[in-house]
Amino acid sequence: MAQIHWFPGHMQKARREVAEKIKQVDIVLEVVDARLPESSRNPMLLEMLSQKPRISILNKADLADKRRTKLWLDAYEKDDQSAIAIDAQHARQLKQIPQMAEKILAEKIARKKARGIRNPHVRAMCIGIPNVGKSTILNRLVKKNVAVTGNRPGVTKNQQWLKAEGNLELLDTPGILWPKFDDQIIGKRLALTGAIAESVFTDDDVALWGLEYFQANYAQALAKLYKLNADELALPAHELMTHLTDKLGFGEEYDRMAERFINDVRKGELGTYTLEVPGDKIAERD
Ligand SMILES: Nc1nc2c(ncn2[C@@H]2O[C@H](COP(=O)(O)OP(=O)(O)O)[C@@H](O)[C@H]2O)c(=O)[nH]1
Ligand SMILES: [Mg+2]
Known part of the structure; x- marks a missing residue:
């Protein structure tokens, strides 16, 4: 792109x-x-x-x-x-x-x-x-x-x-015109959908943020695609990422899992999704 x-x-x-x-x-x-x-x-x-x-x-x-x-x-x-x-x-x-x-x-x-x-x-x-x-x-x-x-x-x-x-x-x-990339969360939303190059962030950061968002908002889609049970779904995002890395056969290559997750989101493998609702805090710095 x-x-x-x-x-x-x-x-x-x-x-x-x-x-x-x-x-x-x-x-x-x-x-x-x-x-x-x-x-x-x-x-x-x-x-x-x-x-x-x-x-x-x-x-x-x-x-x-x-x-x-x-x-x-x-x-x-x-x-x-x-x-x-x-x-x-x-x-x-x-x-x-x-x-x-x-x-x-x-x-x-x-x-x-x-x-x-x-x-x-x-x-x-x-x-x-x-x-x-x-x-x-x-x-x-x-x-x-x-x-x-x-x-x-x-x-x-x-x-x-x-x-x-x-x-x-x-x-x-x-x-x-340019996007609003001066805010971390906005930048991650944009990066996850592919609107801006991930190079602004690392794949890891974007995927981890995205995984956490999906856990909170679209858990069923995650459960279905990666065959996760309730306990797995409830893991903190970084632990779930490690778990998925192993489960999907990437050994210890977290980067590959991060890339895989981002691609799954973009290709619609996790179904339809929206990363913000009206009234969401827009500026949230971490
Ligand atoms: N799924 C989907 N893809 C779209 C839609 N509109 C545009 N696209 C795709 O999004 C990409 C960017 O579209 P483009 O018109 O070039 O965006 P522009 O940069 O704003 O001019 C292209 O691959 C389009 O095929 C849509 O409504 N749905
Ligand atoms: Mg154009």
Whole structure:
């Protein structure tokens, strides 16, 4: 997976570019990973939006814990924030996005119509951290990559608007921003799902944190995959890791077990899961 190295200079550049693009859209599609909707948000986007409306897209919902996805959607609704959970691999599920955008922008559209614009377009762009599915969503939303052409402002050589459903037009490139990697727990959530390179942490740290999380939240999935009984499941995470290393035939090579566990989580061998619930303490330093 391509990893972007976010040095302060790169962040500044990304921020400038995205801020410039945001000015040109009516609405922002903020793409996050449904398995960690809060941790996979860019820490500065809200500030950069400065009141511009957004739809939060909880993508990869097929990999997430459905019950928890519902909790997240309820929490967004309580905050009066439009949100939708989708699996971008299924185009059908994206159909609601243009409708949601038109509904949110109804007043603006009505004003334009009142000024005599017959089919006012709605301009949007996808923004998010790497690997959340921005390009997949963009490609699914646009019809056959039909670019908007003609003598209109914003149609430049470098950047194009692509026609989507209804009057929606999407900027041809998504806005890429950095994740919140300054917090240990957030970093581990991101690393476990593969959103950031493990090299930020060791496999060991990520796996141990993940194993403990699964013991507390998805014990049955662990029991099933690794054939564990209640006593084994109740072991402290580091003891369970040692135990699994031996049980799965890795001898004393804990690193290999750590890697195996991380891969099992990522491949969905442990089923669907979500690594945070609304109201979870976000900043937790160890
Ligand atoms: N399971 C699942 N995989 C997805 C989904 N959306 C995107 N992906 C995969 O996630 C990876 C990253 O997607 P991409 O669109 O390149 O992310 P971007 O970096 O945000 O543009 C790719 O392997 C996609 O096939 C989804 O809803 N469900
Ligand atoms: Mg992309």
